[in-house]
Amino acid sequence: MMGNLAEKLTVEPRTERKSIHPRIDNAVLKAEEVVIRYSGEAAVKGVSLEIPEHRITAIIGPSGCGKSTFLRALNRMNEFIEGVTMEGRILYRGVDLYERGVDPVEVRRRIGMVFQKPNPFPKSIFENVVWGPGIHGTKKSERADLAERSLRQAGLWDEVKDRLDQSGLSLSGGQQQRLCIARALAMEPEILLMDEPCSALDPVSTGRIEDLLLELKERYSIIIVTHNMQQAARVSDLTAFFDSGHLVEYGETDQVFTRPRESRTEDYVTGRFG
Amino acid sequence: MSDLPVLGISPQLAARRRKDSMFRALCLAATLSGVALLAILLFSMMRSGVEFLSWDFLANFPSRFPEKAGIKSALAGTAWMMGLTALVAVPVGVAAAIYLEEYATKGRISRLIEVNIANLAGVPSIVYRLLGLAIFVRWMGLQRSVMAGSLTMSLLILPMIIIASREAIRAVPISLRTAAYAVGATRWQTVRFHVLPSALPGVLTGVILALSRAIGETAPLIMIGALTYVAFLPEGPMDEFTVLPIQIFNWASRPQADFHALAASGIIVLLAVLLVFNGTAAWIRHRFGGRNQ
Numbered sequence: 001m002m003g004n005l006a007e008k009l010t011v012e013p014r015t016e017r018k019s020i021h022p023r024i025d026n027a028v029l030k031a032e033e034v035v036i037r038y039s040g041e042a043a044v045k046g047v048s049l050e051i052p053e054h055r056i057t058a059i060i061g062p063s064g065c066g067k068s069t070f071l072r073a074l075n076r077m078n079e080f081i082e083g084v085t086m087e088g089r090i091l092y093r094g095v096d097l098y099e100r101g102v103d104p105v106e107v108r109r110r111i112g113m114v115f116q117k118p119n120p121f122p123k124s125i126f127e128n129v130v131w132g133p134g135i136h137g138t139k140k141s142e143r144a145d146l147a148e149r150s151l152r153q154a155g156l157w158d159e160v161k162d163r164l165d166q167s168g169l170s171l172s173g174g175q176q177q178r179l180c181i182a183r184a185l186a187m188e189p190e191i192l193l194m195d196e197p198c199s200a201l202d203p204v205s206t207g208r209i210e211d212l213l214l215e216l217k218e219r220y221s222i223i224i225v226t227h228n229m230q231q232a233a234r235v236s237d238l239t240a241f242f243d244s245g246h247l248v249e250y251g252e253t254d255q256v257f258t259r260p261r262e263s264r265t266e267d268y269v270t271g272r273f274g
Numbered sequence: 275m276s277d278l279p280v281l282g283i284s285p286q287l288a289a290r291r292r293k294d295s296m297f298r299a300l301c302l303a304a305t306l307s308g309v310a311l312l313a314i315l316l317f318s319m320m321r322s323g324v325e326f327l328s329w330d331f332l333a334n335f336p337s338r339f340p341e342k343a344g345i346k347s348a349l350a351g352t353a354w355m356m357g358l359t360a361l362v363a364v365p366v367g368v369a370a371a372i373y374l375e376e377y378a379t380k381g382r383i384s385r386l387i388e389v390n391i392a393n394l395a396g397v398p399s400i401v402y403r404l405l406g407l408a409i410f411v412r413w414m415g416l417q418r419s420v421m422a423g424s425l426t427m428s429l430l431i432l433p434m435i436i437i438a439s440r441e442a443i444r445a446v447p448i449s450l451r452t453a454a455y456a457v458g459a460t461r462w463q464t465v466r467f468h469v470l471p472s473a474l475p476g477v478l479t480g481v482i483l484a485l486s487r488a489i490g491e492t493a494p495l496i497m498i499g500a501l502t503y504v505a506f507l508p509e510g511p512m513d514e515f516t517v518l519p520i521q522i523f524n525w526a527s528r529p530q531a532d533f534h535a536l537a538a539s540g541i542i543v544l545l546a547v548l549l550v551f552n553g554t555a556a557w558i559r560h561r562f563g564g565r566n567q
Contacts, residue, residue, distance in 0.1 A: 075456070077452065077455065077456065080451065080452065080455060082379075082380055105458045105459070105460055106458070108455060108456055108457070108458040109457075109458035112456065112457070113452075113456040115449065115452060115453070115456070117449060119447075119449035119450060119452070119453040120453070121450065121453060121454070121468060122450075122471075122472065131457070131467070132457030132458060132459070135457075135458070135459055135463050135467075136458060180453070183453075183457060184456070184457070186457075187457055187458065
């Protein structure tokens with residue numbers, strides 16, 4: 001159903017691709033003509049875009065538009081899904097992440113990820129935060145500081161400081177998601193990818209995480225995939241609108257939501273479909 | 275249609291009903307016959323076996339005199355063999371399961387391996403005994419040792435361990451793996467610190483059930499030459515040995531009634547050991563099951 005509708009509504013091939021891109025001077029990530037296929041079927045069909053440093057970039061679009069697939073390509077997480085192939089380049093500070101000799105483990109250390117459903121390890125809160133740095137060689141003596149710093153950044157410290165040895169699974173959903181954010185931050189990444197991080201949370205927890213994102217962008221470049229357009233409008237600086245595997249429009253969030261250039265974008269942000 | 279009685283039972287329907295209740299009775303009889311047979315077996319074992327069941331029975335070596343005969347060497351042999359079998363089959367089986375689930379790309383070759391492992395699990399144990407005789411006893415020159423028996427037994431239960439472990443590993447949520455990968459863990463680190471601990475209860479259950487199958491197997495060992503009269507305890511993996519089912523088989527095939535009673539006692543001990551194994555498996559499942567979501 002959705003697919004058919006989307007087919008019908010898709011605007012004719014855009015000849016002037018350039019016009020949909022905002023001006024970005026300090027790109028930290030740059031996708032070039034990225035095509036991603038699941039067992040041959042393209043889910044992302046030639047997306048090029050640049051992600052600026054220290055801003056929040058939102059990727060919005062209807063289900064199945066390829067936004068999550070694209071996000072996972074940014075730190076090579078698609079490699080764990082059978083049958084996924086990719087063409088094009090993704091440059092991180094000029095280095096192609098998919099080049100020979102680039103270690104995916106190193107990629108994921110610098111480009112962290114938070115998932116749709118909170119997925120803490122079935123270990124203590126403390127272990128959840130420091131396990132990642134631990135396997136990368138952070139000394140035992142530094143771990144307590146690191147845990148506190150990361151949990152503070154994730155706005156969770158005051159709630160858990162007296163029970164760091166309890167299981168991460170004993171926390172509420174919203175707390176678990178902030179724990180996952182703390183776990184990602186403990187790696188001291190440069191970029192944080194968030195795949196619908198609030199979709200499993202109640203409005204209060206969602207609000208807390210959104211506030212957190214606004215604080216975190218001082219230090220990190222954040223890319224957030226979201227179904228929730230209000231959320232994109234509230235937190236992001238830039239918004240990219242995906243549809244049927246194409247990047248339809250990309251620009252300052254204000255502009256995308258109030259003066260969209262493409263009729264397709266307008267239909268979506270005003271709730272006419274999707 | 276309209277001239278049929280609305281809610282009455284037509285002759286046709288009555289016949290269908292009769293068939294239905296007949297089938298039900300048949301199935302019930304089939305179920306009960308299984309339970310009844312087991313009950314009769316247990317009862318008759320208990321009745322004839324309880325006579326010789328005593329501490330001495332466990333602590334004595336086999337003997338020509340029924341009243342002095344015991345199963346010490348068979349118990350020790352079984353313990354030795356289970357230990358060595360576990361030592362060989364568990365690491366190999368679990369490692370194979372990890373490879374197939376976490377590393378192997380799903381393609382034609384991995385499907386071929388899968389199908390073959392499933393087939394191996396169904397190979398009759400007598401085939402394994404020929405294999406064990408040819409490879410371990412003759413070719414590797416292990417003779418009639420505990421080692422040869424254990425290796426043969428490992429072959430027998432390896433497919434079961436692989437299949438059970440794979441299922442346990444597959445049941446670990448993907449989100450746990452992605453969480454580990456996302457903080458830059460390698461596959462090995464992900465498996466070692468997250469997947470295996472979560473899969474452990476399932477793996478252990480599979481291992482115990484496989485071992486409890488091995489404990490009762492006689493066929494693979496007879497030809498390898500586990501002895502039937504052993505008046506010493508194996509002191510190393512290269513010693514000769516006997517195991518419970520072979521000792522039982524030996525007693526049962528003697529003409530004297532007293533030895534038949536001894537066989538019954540042996541069966542009781544074997545069943546008790548099995549019960550402990552299965553009970554442990556059930557306990558592990560109950561204790562750790564469903565802890566990770």
